[in-house]
Amino acid sequence: MSAAAPKTYDPTPSRRVAFLGLGTMGAPMAAHLAAAGHTVTVYNRTTAKADAWVADHGGRAAATPQQAAEGADIVFSCVGNDGDLRQVTVGPDGAFHGMAPGALFVDHTTTSAEVARELAVAAQARGLAFIDAPVSGGNLGAINGVLTVMCGGAPEAFARAEPVIRAFARAVTLMGDSGAGQLTKMVNQICIGGLLQGLSEALAFGQKAGLDMAQVIGVISQGAAGSWQLANRGPTMAQDQFDFGFAVDWMRKDFGLVLDEARRLGARLPVTALVDQFYADLQAQGGGRLDTSSLIRRLR
Template sequence: MSSSKTYAPIAPHTVAFLGLGVMGYPMAGHLSRAGHRVTVYNRTAAKAQQWVAEHGGASAPTPREAAQGADIVFACVGNDDDLRSVVLGDQGAFAGMKPGAIFMDHTTASAEVARELGAQAEARGLAFIDAPVSGGNLGALNGVLTVMCGGPAAAFAKAQPVAMAFAKAVTLLGEQGAGQLAKMVNQIAIAGLVQGLSEAIAFGQRAGLDMKAVLEVIGKGAAQSWQMDNRGPTMVEDRFDFGFAVDWMRKDLGLCLEEARRNGARLPVTALVDQFYGDVQSMGGGRWDTSSLIRRLK
């Protein structure tokens, strides 16, 4: 990890981290670097052993064993079912957690599963915080993620300073489910923005403009966005072998559309962009960055 992150002084905590994927691996690394005692669990044990070789700490063969004695159990897995599999059951984290311990989940999942697990945690004398993140793999590597949280305020106050090891902002937005709903707002905003940016760049290229120069100019005005600054130049170059994968975005947009059906919100542009991402998947671009929407317009 090449991050130059500086860590606020905080008393060392005993923590666990479940799920060492492209996000979880560096997030757990930041917790270790910040001085916390970290035990990791990963479905593929070799990855957990590799993490321990790199960062110290310990690995455990089950979520339950990883969670034993931890003040806070962090998790970042794939989806609702993956989350339930590491939390519930005889070998799940809840079975190993001590009374008063906190489970902070960084998976992008449904608001429904957050409420479900929140109720189960409360019944066991535990606290559950849904805490999806924004910032992608680079944000995780550099320890500058934005974390959107839902859950009990007292538990959040204890977990927030620890989570700052891998974040630039960790914010409580309401009860369980509020973090996941805020992440959906984030993904809805990004989907429409990336499609607009794709159309703008493709239009400019057809018109024969030097689009790098154009983006530099309009990036100083009202059209400026993170996507324009960070993805505009690579879209002009037709480079998509990095970043947040189309497959993951489709999973997230599926959650948004499902929640909208439940709450009555209208998402016409999001539904359309979700179909466009389906086209990109059909082109073999499931692992391309989300900015690859422009490929459909070529």
């Protein structure tokens, strides 16, 4: 696979921003903000990561989310789950306590729609704005600055956030009110789970039949079976390579959110529920940190 072209940045007025959470996704997203000319303060629960990020990209590290948020026009976050997000926003040292009235909080964590709505209300009570903005594109999308961002919140807040988010995104779309971004991300994960299970069955079948799978993938990717997953994960699935990408553990966390929401909505997700159990099998076999495309291992 050829290297991605260097990211170019649209001219945007420099903002004072904070970024909370420097994991696999957050660190490169924050790096793009710095490269686009924004003044970046970072916070990470493991302080060594924040110090290393500053050494590489400039800016400064803060000891708490509250300190990182002080003086920021926009505070971004990309943490682990609902509990982590509550901790860095409304917890004792949370960012909401340090943000000035009129500031904007943009959350890129994949969470429940419920916590997004809860924090939007809490932000409004403090004179702040909140956007739920989960992303799709994986760690390579973050590194290359080409994520897809699905947003929920007020149009006025989105208009302020969108040009800054574009530092690390290819597409940024307002999907509706608070929680709509998270619901859209759930649709995304439902699609990916079903696609990967179908792809696993197809490739395992082709291998059993003795076909040249590189040739098969090359042919069918040009037709109605073509997809991002087939083009980008098909070759590595055929070669039993999974030490990269979006981990099984993370997908199971996301599926938990999806299935909880489906129960609330009365929506039927039989395939998603089944694939969730297949991922549980992979976890039980020690494959929790493998890429989600490792579903095919159950069929070999």
